[in-house]
Amino acid sequence: MTPLIFIELTAVIVSAIYGILLAVRKGMDVMGVFTVAFAVAFGGGTLRDLFLDRTPLFWIGNPHYPVIVFVISLLSGFLLGHLRRIRPLLPLPDALGMALFTLTGTAYASEAGTGAFVAVMLGVITGTFGGVLGDLLCNELPSLFVPSPLNATCGFAGAWLYLGLLHFSVPERYALGVGIVVIVALRLAAIRWNWSLPAVREKGGRDHSGT
Amino acid sequence: MTPLIFIELTAVIVSAIYGILLAVRKGMDVMGVFTVAFAVAFGGGTLRDLFLDRTPLFWIGNPHYPVIVFVISLLSGFLLGHLRRIRPLLPLPDALGMALFTLTGTAYASEAGTGAFVAVMLGVITGTFGGVLGDLLCNELPSLFVPSPLNATCGFAGAWLYLGLLHFSVPERYALGVGIVVIVALRLAAIRWNWSLPAVREKGGRDHSGT
Amino acid sequence: MTPLIFIELTAVIVSAIYGILLAVRKGMDVMGVFTVAFAVAFGGGTLRDLFLDRTPLFWIGNPHYPVIVFVISLLSGFLLGHLRRIRPLLPLPDALGMALFTLTGTAYASEAGTGAFVAVMLGVITGTFGGVLGDLLCNELPSLFVPSPLNATCGFAGAWLYLGLLHFSVPERYALGVGIVVIVALRLAAIRWNWSLPAVREKGGRDHSGT
Numbered sequence: 001m002t003p004l005i006f007i008e009l010t011a012v013i014v015s016a017i018y019g020i021l022l023a024v025r026k027g028m029d030v031m032g033v034f035t036v037a038f039a040v041a042f043g044g045g046t047l048r049d050l051f052l053d054r055t056p057l058f059w060i061g062n063p064h065y066p067v068i069v070f071v072i073s074l075l076s077g078f079l080l081g082h083l084r085r086i087r088p089l090l091p092l093p094d095a096l097g098m099a100l101f102t103l104t105g106t107a108y109a110s111e112a113g114t115g116a117f118v119a120v121m122l123g124v125i126t127g128t129f130g131g132v133l134g135d136l137l138c139n140e141l142p143s144l145f146v147p148s149p150l151n152a153t154c155g156f157a158g159a160w161l162y163l164g165l166l167h168f169s170v171p172e173r174y175a176l177g178v179g180i181v182v183i184v185a186l187r188l189a190a191i192r193w194n195w196s197l198p199a200v201r202e203k204g205g206r207d208h209s210g211t
Numbered sequence: 212m213t214p215l216i217f218i219e220l221t222a223v224i225v226s227a228i229y230g231i232l233l234a235v236r237k238g239m240d241v242m243g244v245f246t247v248a249f250a251v252a253f254g255g256g257t258l259r260d261l262f263l264d265r266t267p268l269f270w271i272g273n274p275h276y277p278v279i280v281f282v283i284s285l286l287s288g289f290l291l292g293h294l295r296r297i298r299p300l301l302p303l304p305d306a307l308g309m310a311l312f313t314l315t316g317t318a319y320a321s322e323a324g325t326g327a328f329v330a331v332m333l334g335v336i337t338g339t340f341g342g343v344l345g346d347l348l349c350n351e352l353p354s355l356f357v358p359s360p361l362n363a364t365c366g367f368a369g370a371w372l373y374l375g376l377l378h379f380s381v382p383e384r385y386a387l388g389v390g391i392v393v394i395v396a397l398r399l400a401a402i403r404w405n406w407s408l409p410a411v412r413e414k415g416g417r418d419h420s421g422t
Numbered sequence: 423m424t425p426l427i428f429i430e431l432t433a434v435i436v437s438a439i440y441g442i443l444l445a446v447r448k449g450m451d452v453m454g455v456f457t458v459a460f461a462v463a464f465g466g467g468t469l470r471d472l473f474l475d476r477t478p479l480f481w482i483g484n485p486h487y488p489v490i491v492f493v494i495s496l497l498s499g500f501l502l503g504h505l506r507r508i509r510p511l512l513p514l515p516d517a518l519g520m521a522l523f524t525l526t527g528t529a530y531a532s533e534a535g536t537g538a539f540v541a542v543m544l545g546v547i548t549g550t551f552g553g554v555l556g557d558l559l560c561n562e563l564p565s566l567f568v569p570s571p572l573n574a575t576c577g578f579a580g581a582w583l584y585l586g587l588l589h590f591s592v593p594e595r596y597a598l599g600v601g602i603v604v605i606v607a608l609r610l611a612a613i614r615w616n617w618s619l620p621a622v623r624e625k626g627g628r629d630h631s632g633t
Contacts, residue, residue: 029408031364038332046262051468053477055264056325063326070328077411114478115485117492121460153453197451200499240619242575249543257473266475267536274537281539288622 003173004104007180008045008058009065011100014093015041015130016069020076021093022134034073036137040097041069043130048105048122052112091191092184094131095154099183102127102155103162103176116163123159128152150190153197158183214384215315218391219256219269220276222311225304226252227280230345231287232304237349245284247348251308252280254341259316259333263323302402303395305342306365310394313338313366314373314387327374334370339363361401364408369394425595426526429602430467430480431487433522436515437463438491441556442498443515448560456495458559462519463491465552470527470544474534513613514606516553517576521605524549524577525584525598538585545581550574572612575619580605 019040023033042059049057059065072079105126109119128151162179166172189195230251234244253270260268270276283290316337320330339362373390377383400406441462445455464481471479481487494501527548531541550573584601588594611617 024411027410029364030411031361031367031408033411035363050261050472051479051482057262060262060325060329063329066332067328080411114482117489118482118485121488150453152457153451156453197453199449200446200452200455200502235622238621240575241622242572242578242619244622246574261472268473271473271536271540274540277543278539291622 003176004107007100007176008104011097011104012041012059012065012069013072015097015101016072017079018093018097018131019134020073020079022138024076024080026138030073030076033076034070036134037069037073038066039137040130040134042066043133044101044105044126044128045130047129048108048126051122051125052109052114054108054112091188095184095187095191096180098127098131098151098155098187099158099180101130102159102183103179106159106162107172107176110163110166116160119163120156120159124152124155127155150195150197151187154183154186154190157186214387215318218311218387219315222308222315223252223270223276223280224283226308226312226341227283228290229304229308229342231284231290233345233349235287235291241284241287244287245281247345248280248284248287249277250348251341251345253277254344255312255316255337255339256341258340259319259337262333262336263320263325265319265323302399306395306398306402307391309338309342309362309366309398310369310391312341313370313394314390317370317373318383318387321374321377327371330374331367331370335363335366338366361406361408362398365394365397365401368397425598426529429522429598430526433519433526434463434481434487434491435494437519437523437552438494439501440515440519441552442495442501444556444560446498446502452495452498455498456492458556459491459495460488461559462552462556464488465555466523466527466548466550467552469551470530470548473544473547474531474536476530476534513610517606517609517613518602520549520553520573520577520609521580521602523552524581524605525601528581528584529594529598532585532588538582541585542578542581546574546577549577572617572619573609576605576608576612579608 016037019037020033022040023036026032028036042065045058049055102123104123106119106123109122110116114122131151158179161182162175165175165178170178227248230248231244233251234247237243239247253268253276256269260266313334315334317330317334320333321327325333342362369390372393373386376386376389381389438459441459442455444462445458448454450458464487467480471477524545526545528541528545531544532538536544553573580601583604584597587597587600592600
């Protein structure tokens with residue numbers, strides 16, 4: 001199993017768990033839970049595959065992926081009882097899934113011959129779109145653009161770091177490892193200490209309340 | 212005309228009618244009505260064709276489909292006067308469109324050689340995505356995951372039944388017919404008697420209100 | 423540079439500026455501003471390329487496009503100070519981007535051999551989807567279907583005019599020029615004088631408030 005395949009499977013599983021936790025909080029039935037888990041686990045990679053014209057889609061070419069997500073969803077009632085104790089750790093599957101998908105997206109795009117900037121963009125889209133879909137399905141405002149958690153920004157930084165390490169001939173598995181650790185650490189730190197980038201403001205004009 | 216083509220055309224027409232009824236209720240103009248009808252009629256099949264890499268998209272390869280939806284939309288003011296009497300039957304076009312699209316999606320995916328589980332998932336996506344788009348465009352909360360109408364669940368059951376009948380060598384047109392009747396009946400019964408699946412709850416833990 | 427390429431680049435830039443103005447109004451940070459600018463500038467054309475199976479996507483095949491949008495986003499704080507004086511002209515980038523994308527979408531679809539009606543539909547989708555995405559990301563109700571600004575309707579009329587001029591052997595650059603001027607003029611006039619199409623109402627029935 002190559003590192004990318006292993007990372008992808010892990011990303012699917014932790015993203016599905018994150019989706020289940022989102023959906024259960026909303027009181028959904030088992031089919032709703034499965035739908036949200038499916039969307040969070042496969043949404044980002046589906047956009048990536050469509051944008052890069054990769055066929056078949058990764059969850060059609062690996063048909064055990066949706067089966068795994070379905071089984072986890074069926075068992076979610078039982079799993080949740082055990083997950084309760086680790087609930088303070090909840091941001092972890094979200095951050096880990098985002099990191100793993102961001103780097104697989106960057107890697108696949110880069111292999112397909114896109115330029116570095118486009119590869120990073122595809123990585124960020126792959127890493128964040130599942131979460132945006134999950135928020136939409138749960139009727140929450142997408143949290144992507146709320147400044148504090150810096151979701152896309154952490155992925156953006158980690159994807160550049162990964163490409164930079166590859167550029168300096170670091171072996172892929174180390175570049176992936178460093179990228180994952182940095183993205184997850186940045187994201188958890190951003191949540192823990194409530195980091196945010198400043199809002200963009202007009203420079204060189206007096207303040208005035210526009211529309 | 213093969214059964215699948217006939218079913219697809221019927222699904223487009225009943226979905227467009229359902230979209231028109233959604234849009235008129237919101238006081239939209241004729242272009243808004245057409246847009247919602249277009250999205251409901253073609254949204255699910257478009258995702259299916261993109262996911263399976265079928266080209267051209269079914270409404271580009273059958274360019275009379277969008278023209279039919281446009282003409283129905285232009286006539287919607289007149290049609291509505293006559294539809295008024297059958298308004299209590301409104302859930303029917305919704306349920307029928309969902310059933311027909313679910314089975315065409317399952318059939319196309321199965322023909323394309325996906326496994327059974329992926330074929331059922333593509334059927335459910337094809338059957339439900341148009342309605343989700345219609346809800347979004349009409350600024351309603353998507354009704355897919357509200358437990359009571361069991362929308363995706365009925366399609367999921369019917370798609371497995373259809374594949375099961377094919378597996379036991381039932382001719383396709385009978386398998387399609389049984390699938391359609393079962394999905395529509397399940398869905399109308401779920402609405403009529405307000406069936407729902409239970410919400411997923413944590414097993415083995417005391418109740419506590421977390422966020 | 424062919425006229426279509428020049429028009430596409432202009433459409434990307436004015437759409438990005440419109441996206442930046444949307445995002446800044448919401449107090450987003452620079453990554454959020456970039457994301458909205460990216461979605462508004464590339465959303466419609468991405469759908470068009472996916473629907474027509476054009477590969478690579480126009481912003482992957484022209485990798486300087488996303489870089490340009492990124493640079494404009496980074497500079498947005500400074501640009502906004504200078505844009506302040508022309509704020510009463512804000513509807514212009516929106517109308518211009520919509521017009522340019524509508525005509526490129528119609529032209530590409532027509533070149534790909536779709537029928538005229540499908541080409542016009544793809545033009546309207548290309549012209550309007552970016553704005554819908556921008557509204558969604560900024561948590562606004564999509565303005566596409568609010569009757570007053572007639573957004574899709576102006577694009578629909580201009581796309582037919584463009585195809586009609588080509589049909590009567592008008593050279594493409596003149597047909598594009600006339601189409602752009604007409605769409606922008608219609609859209610600005612619709613905003614200025616608050617034009618709207620009437621809501622669709624049931625004909626031949628007494629009024630009654632149903633749900």
